Amino acid sequence: DVKVTQSSRYLVKRTGEKVFLECVQDMDHENMFWYRQDPGLGLRLIYFSYDVKMKEKGDIPEGYSVSREKKERFSLILESASTNQTSMYLCASSQQGIGNTIYFGEGSWLTVV
Amino acid sequence: AQKITQTQPGMFVQEKEAVTLDCTYDTSDQSYGLFWYKQPSSGEMIFLIYQGSYDEQNATEGRYSLNFQKARKSANLVISASQLGDSAMYFCAMREFNNAGNMLTFGGGTRLMVKP
Numbered sequence: 403d404v405k406v407t408q409s410s411r412y413l414v415k416r417t418g419e420k421v422f423l424e425c426v427q428d429m430d431h432e433n434m435f436w437y438r439q440d441p442g443l444g445l446r447l448i449y450f451s452y453d454v455k456m457k458e459k460g461d462i463p464e465g466y467s468v469s470r471e472k473k474e475r476f477s478l479i480l481e482s483a484s485t486n487q488t489s490m491y492l493c494a495s496s497q498q499g500i501g502n503t504i505y506f507g508e509g510s511w512l513t514v515v
Numbered sequence: 516a517q518k519i520t521q522t523q524p525g526m527f528v529q530e531k532e533a534v535t536l537d538c539t540y541d542t543s544d545q546s547y548g549l550f551w552y553k554q555p556s557s558g559e560m561i562f563l564i565y566q567g568s569y570d571e572q573n574a575t576e577g578r579y580s581l582n583f584q585k586a587r588k589s590a591n592l593v594i595s596a597s598q599l600g601d602s603a604m605y606f607c608a609m610r611e612f613n614n615a616g617n618m619l620t621f622g623g624g625t626r627l628m629v630k631p
Contacts, residue, residue, distance in 0.1 A: 435618055445606070445621040460618065490558060500548040500610040500617050501567055506560035 405429070408493050408507040415514050421480040423510050425493030434476035435494040435504065436460075436468065445492065451476055452498065483514045518542065519607050519622035527628050528597045535582070536592040536625045538607030544568075546612035549590040550619065551581065554604040563605075566590055594627075602629045 409424035427434065435450040437460075447460030449468040457468050465487060469477045476495075480487055490511050496504040520539045528534040540549065551563040566574045566581045574581040582591040594601055604626050608619040 433617065442623075444623045445619075447618055450618050492558075492560060494560075494619075496617075498617065500546060500612050501565070502617075503550065503562050503565060504608075504610075504619050505562065506552075509558035509560075511558070 406493055406495055406505050406507040408491075408510050410510050411508060412511045413513070415480075415483050415512065417484060417514055419480075419483050419514075421483050421512065421514075423478040423480075423491055423493070423512070425476045425478070425495075425507055426474050427476075427495040427505070428474065429495065429505075430473065431495040431505075432473075432498045433496045433504075434470065435496075436466075436476065436478045437492040437494065438462065439490045439492060439509075448478065448491075483512075485514050488512060488514045517622075518620045519609055521607055521622035521625050523625045524623070525626040525628065527630055528594075528601075529630050530599060531596055533593060533595045534597055534627065536594070536605050536607075536627065538590045538592065538622060540588050540590060540607070540609050542588075542609065542611055544611045548610045549581070549583070550608045550610070551579070551590075551592045552606045552608060553601075554606065554624070556603070560606070564592065597629045599629050599631060602627060 405428045436448040437445045451457045451470040467479045493507040494504045547568045549566045553561045564576045564579045580593045604624045606624045607622040
């Protein structure tokens with residue numbers, strides 16, 4: 403079975419802190435994604451990566467950065483957390499190609515106080 | 516314009532009955548894929564079913580089937596014999612060939628509640 407693992411399920415951070423959300427997949431997928439989910443706004447793409455060290459901005463990249471140093475790991479970084487970044491963050495991965503399923507992790511609930 | 520539209524924010528269904536969740540999409544690509552995901556209250560997104568734009572048969576996976584009407588650009592999910600465990604949010608999503616990274620675009624979701 404495909405496994406996408408997000409390192410933290412629940413986090414509480416203070417405004418201005420640097421926050422790392424880690425994601426690891428075990429299926430040698432080329433593509434990895436970070437989505438944010440908010441009530442009434444659905445899922446919105448923050449960043450995606452189609453190869454090691456490659457990244458592309460999604461719909462809402464402001465305030466976020468990403469890192470992909472190894473194929474299996476994709477990190478989301480909040481350089482200086484703000485209260486409007488309180489949200490659920492979902493990592494996902496897939497093979498390249500539209501017919502390939504995108505598999506999601508369990509999600510990370512981040513609260514910034 | 517919305518690429519994926521789910522017009523039913525919430526729905527009730529009686530246990531053991533069938534239910535249809537609506538999804539319409541908008542794309543100019545000829546090649547695309549349509550997906551349905553289930554999200555229980557725990558938050559995980561669970562893949563349910565996939566339909567390719569060139570697939571002539573409607574996709575089926577156990578109790579899930581996809582009513583694909585390409586000309587109408589609709590991809591409705593049908594759940595047969597509803598169970599209490601089907602209560603969750605359901606998202607329709609699309610991957611387009613010409614979208615960089617082939618990322619998924621999601622609809623706003625439908626909350627399904629199964630009544631005992």
